[in-house]
Amino acid sequence: MEIIIQPTAAAANRVAARLFANVIRQKPSAVLGMATGGTPLALYRELVALQLDWRKITTFNLDEYVGLAPAHSQSYHSFMWENLFRHVNIARKNVHLPDGRAKDIPKFCAKYERQIRAAGGIDLQLLGIGTEGHIGFNEPTSSLASRTRIKTLTPQTRKDNARFFGSEEQVPHHCITMGIGTILDTRHCVLLAFGSNKARAIAAAVEGPVTSMNPASALQLHPKTTVFLDEAAAAELKLQDYYRWVYDHKPDWQKI
């Protein structure tokens, strides 16, 4: 894992945006895994400002709430079109999100996995982290080998996401999420975490044991994961001075 600690979230997002831009420029037909929530918003703004060519880009989102129609204001479909897709020249047919209204959910999930494979797999997967360590909506105790499937949100996740819905009662109980196995199959994972409320989950994910109690810790098994943090999210890392030294002394050919 590469841990990049920046003084602020804004600085971290600028470096992360360069990484995404490099992939989009070097591989115009890249397959990107997208994330939602508060964390990726600034990165998406940076990417829009860079005016990249998205015509041949394909995207797959991590997750969606079960029961919400795409047009619902809090669906992740709406989130993605509002915050990224409508601002770039992506082709609608290349955009994929789980269908929260699928009648046969297991069948839909198997199809989503097939679509990812048919697209050639995901080149770059963006991830946020939940306060209890989830990636996508893979809640604690998710199988580390899991594929796209239905999950039940924990009370903590529903509480964390109540801010988007107005009240906790309105947050759906179920979601469709790519599995941890699906995420581990991607070629490069980029995990973003900002703010002190993520410090504990980040320390456990990066420096703790690999355990389904902190699903993000499974990224220790991934051959190429880059973690972007601000100071607050990095605060509980034991080796933070080492990570800073490594980043400050990267050889030129490795610089982002």
Ligand code: PGA
């Ligand atoms: P947040 O959520 O970006 O809204 O903090 C992250 C996540 O749940 O993965």
